[in-house]
Amino acid sequence: MPEGDPPLTLRDLNQIPVSRLRGVGDKKDAALAGSEIRTLLDLLTHYPRRHLDRTREASIGDLQPGEEATVVGEVRSSRTRQLRGRRTLTEVVIGDGGHQLRLTFFNQRWREKQLTPGMSVLVHGKCDTFQGQRQMTGPIVDLVGDQTGRIIAVYPQSEKSGLLTKDLARFVEEGVARCRPRGLDDPVPDGVLDRFDFVDRAAAVFGIHQPESMAEVAEARRRLVFDELLRVQLELVRRKRRIERETAGIAHEITSELTDRFLERLPFPLTDAQQRAIGEIGADLELTRPMHRLLQGDVGSGKTLVAVHALLTAVQGGYQGALMAPTEVLAEQHHASVTAMLGDLSVSDPSTLMGERPLRVELLTNRVAAGDRRKILADLVTGKVDIIIGTHALIQEKVEYAALGVVVIDEQHRFGVEQRAALREKGDAVTAPDVLVMTATPIPRTAAMTVYGDLDVSVLDELPPGRTPIVTEWARDAAAEEDVWDVVRAEVASGRQVYVVCPLIDESEALDVRSAEDTFAALQASELSDLTLGLLHGRVTAAEKASVMGDFRAGDLDVLVATTVIEVGVDVPNATVMVILDAERFGIAQLHQLRGRVGRGQHASRCFLVGDPSTTDGEARLEALVASTDGFELAEVDLDLRGEGTIMGERQKGRNDLKLASLRRDKEWVAAARQVAIEIIDADEELDRHPGLADELELLLGDDDADYLMKD
Ligand code: ADP
Ligand code: MG
Numbered sequence: 001m002p003e004g005d006p007p008l009t010l011r012d013l014n015q016i017p018v019s020r021l022r023g024v025g026d027k028k029d030a031a032l033a034g035s036e037i038r039t040l041l042d043l044l045t046h047y048p049r050r051h052l053d054r055t056r057e058a059s060i061g062d063l064q065p066g067e068e069a070t071v072v073g074e075v076r077s078s079r080t081r082q083l084r085g086r087r088t089l090t091e092v093v094i095g096d097g098g099h100q101l102r103l104t105f106f107n108q109r110w111r112e113k114q115l116t117p118g119m120s121v122l123v124h125g126k127c128d129t130f131q132g133q134r135q136m137t138g139p140i141v142d143l144v145g146d147q148t149g150r151i152i153a154v155y156p157q158s159e160k161s162g163l164l165t166k167d168l169a170r171f172v173e174e175g176v177a178r179c180r181p182r183g184l185d186d187p188v189p190d191g192v193l194d195r196f197d198f199v200d201r202a203a204a205v206f207g208i209h210q211p212e213s214m215a216e217v218a219e220a221r222r223r224l225v226f227d228e229l230l231r232v233q234l235e236l237v238r239r240k241r242r243i244e245r246e247t248a249g250i251a252h253e254i255t256s257e258l259t260d261r262f263l264e265r266l267p268f269p270l271t272d273a274q275q276r277a278i279g280e281i282g283a284d285l286e287l288t289r290p291m292h293r294l295l296q297g298d299v300g301s302g303k304t305l306v307a308v309h310a311l312l313t314a315v316q317g318g319y320q321g322a323l324m325a326p327t328e329v330l331a332e333q334h335h336a337s338v339t340a341m342l343g344d345l346s347v348s349d350p351s352t353l354m355g356e357r358p359l360r361v362e363l364l365t366n367r368v369a370a371g372d373r374r375k376i377l378a379d380l381v382t383g384k385v386d387i388i389i390g391t392h393a394l395i396q397e398k399v400e401y402a403a404l405g406v407v408v409i410d411e412q413h414r415f416g417v418e419q420r421a422a423l424r425e426k427g428d429a430v431t432a433p434d435v436l437v438m439t440a441t442p443i444p445r446t447a448a449m450t451v452y453g454d455l456d457v458s459v460l461d462e463l464p465p466g467r468t469p470i471v472t473e474w475a476r477d478a479a480a481e482e483d484v485w486d487v488v489r490a491e492v493a494s495g496r497q498v499y500v501v502c503p504l505i506d507e508s509e510a511l512d513v514r515s516a517e518d519t520f521a522a523l524q525a526s527e528l529s530d531l532t533l534g535l536l537h538g539r540v541t542a543a544e545k546a547s548v549m550g551d552f553r554a555g556d557l558d559v560l561v562a563t564t565v566i567e568v569g570v571d572v573p574n575a576t577v578m579v580i581l582d583a584e585r586f587g588i589a590q591l592h593q594l595r596g597r598v599g600r601g602q603h604a605s606r607c608f609l610v611g612d613p614s615t616t617d618g619e620a621r622l623e624a625l626v627a628s629t630d631g632f633e634l635a636e637v638d639l640d641l642r643g644e645g646t647i648m649g650e651r652q653k654g655r656n657d658l659k660l661a662s663l664r665r666d667k668e669w670v671a672a673a674r675q676v677a678i679e680i681i682d683a684d685e686e687l688d689r690h691p692g693l694a695d696e697l698e699l700l701l702g703d704d705d706a707d708y709l710m711k712d
Contacts, residue, residue, distance in 0.1 A: 048153035187692025233677035236453030249290030291434035297460030299596030319405025364390035503582035573601025584613035
């Protein structure tokens with residue numbers, strides 16, 4: 001690669017096979033391929049797992065028993081002993097100067113071959129003492145070879161394919177050396193680099209592999225993280241803008257008598273958050289491009305009202321509104337609460353004598369009888385139905401609308417992009433309806449920017465005043481659990497009702513049902529023998545379910561024992577206690593959702609988490625629920641504990657271009673990258689003036705890869 005040629009692009013790097021490097025023969029080439037490293041680009045983006053600052057490493061003599069540390073030493077000896085059974089113990093002694101450290105490995109006979117005398121190794125682990133000698137049991141071992149710099153890059157190595165950190169370091173070193181003469185092309189505009197004080201692309205790529213100092217590592221990482229996030233956001237924003245350009249929407253009239261009357265008749269003022277969300281939605285509705293907005297807010301934050309306001313905005317302009325729920329129960333509940341909220345509002349209708357008629361709201365689920373269904377469908381086509389509420393039945397082909405204006409999707413569990421698209425197509429041939437997606441499972445805002453990258457986001461981060469927060473307690477042992485049942489009996493004695501959620505058994509529904517039946521029988525036989533109990537699980541028939549729910553709602557049952565079928569949609573204000581058994585088996589979001597079933601009336605409510613987690617993560621989850629009732633705060637904790645997998649999904653995680661960036665650690669960079677992406681795309685829609693960036697998107701986020709970003 002002679003000097004004078006233009007700087008190398010990522011595409012150039014991607015066209016150079018690693019086999020061109022010295023020292024990469026067939027064997028190493030195969031090993032590299034085993035780690036998905038085929039080209040120079042793969043190699044240079046195979047980033048170090050960590051960096052070791054040799055000026056700060058411990059020497060063996062300083063190791064303190066009980067503490068974790070990293071040391072470098074030279075292998076002095078290694079041998080394997082046969083233990084009882086078929087077990088083996090391999091002991092490796094390493095040393096530096098006058099001190100020695102014994103490493104022990106069980107059933108890893110291959111270590112003997114891996115760690116031969118004279119070799120320099122980096123070990124990380126907890127030091128203890130055995131027969132007066134320093135020892136580490138099963139430490140992490142990196143073969144650093146003779147890397148001499150002050151900072152050593154430690155690569156993720158694959159022992160299986162025989163690819164060691166020292167091999168990688170050697171290949172990377174050569175790769176970097178080959179690139180240096182031409183340098184690396186930097187497609188990110190100078191203005192952006194200046195704004196964030198970024199080092200250039202070459203400095204970042206070379207710096208993360210061969211840093212002179214830890215500060216250089218940090219600078220390099222910052223820049224590379226930004227680049228990854230910027231690419232994702234550019235792709236998302238470009239797609240979003242394309243949809244906006246290519247689909248015509250309805251310019252709704254956003255101020256009018258109908259919405260005014262609706263707000264005037266509310267028995268309470270809007271919260272500031274509701275006001276803000278209504279404003280943001282109004283601004284979208286007014287434009288000729290269709291709205292795609294996500295409304296996030298905890299259970300009880302008043303999303304329904306905001307949604308109804310949007311539906312009415314459509315209705316007052318002569319359009320129809322649709323509200324789609326994930327289950328029939330929830331659709332029915334929405335229908336009941338929306339009907340109550342609207343009361344006897346009327347809409348103008350010049351064809352009638354009075355010039356107006358009552359606003360008409362209908363329910364459409366698979367449970368609606370055939371005759372009623374036909375009538376509703378017919379009246380939808382002629383525009384006599386103003387607001388339709390239902391399940392996915394609403395997007396079936398035979399459902400036609402006169403003029404669908406606004407669609408609200410209540411996405412307790414995510415519906416997915418395809419369904420959103422199907423609803424959009426229910427508009428007339430030329431215009432697409434505006435779409436508002438509601439979710440009660442908040443995800444952190446920056447994560448939403450990536451997961452819901454095609455949507456704008458509004459947040460209800462405030463509960464209406466006067467709510468008594470649900471008090472949550474964690475009952476860890478048998479004595480504490482006894483107290484829980486005391487509380488349950490006392491609450492029932494004072495007229496309240498109680499939910500008991502049964503242990504969740506992931507493996508099968510059949511086991512879940514058994515667990516629910518067993519719990520029911522056990523409680524009925526002992527702790528709650530004087531109370532009237534009902535049972536709900538996934539296998540009861542719809543009729544039975546309706547009857548049990550009816551009895552519970554009517555107050556004829558004291559306690560409802562159930563599986564997570566109650567997670568969505570049950571709303572009984574007189575129920576004030578939620579007991580969740582084996583709570584450690586549930587995730588944070590699910591516990592929060594379950595807890596949201598109480599605290600819906602004027603009585604103070606309590607939630608008991610019964611469980612004895614065996615992991616620190618399990619403990620942290622329950623502690624988080626005790627400490628907070630704020631869904632956004634809990635979502636942050638969840639992200640911290642479980643990482644992006646929770647929101648991205650395994651499939652997505654495996655395929656994305658985020659090698660260094662973490663939605664969790666690099667939150668502020670997600671927001672910054674989105675901002676920059678918007679600025680760039682809004683000035684240059686198809687990146688014609690940024691060919692370098694456009695090419696990187698095509699290379700790294702080809703259609704297939706980018707599709708995942710738009711799905712769930
Ligand atoms: P979400 O759908 O977000 O779970 P809802 O819209 O069902 O919340 O509202 C929960 C309850 O709070 C309802 O009974 C609703 O009437 C009431 N509510 C909504 N907004 C307000 C407000 N601004 N002030 C007082 N109560 C409100
Ligand atoms: Mg609601």
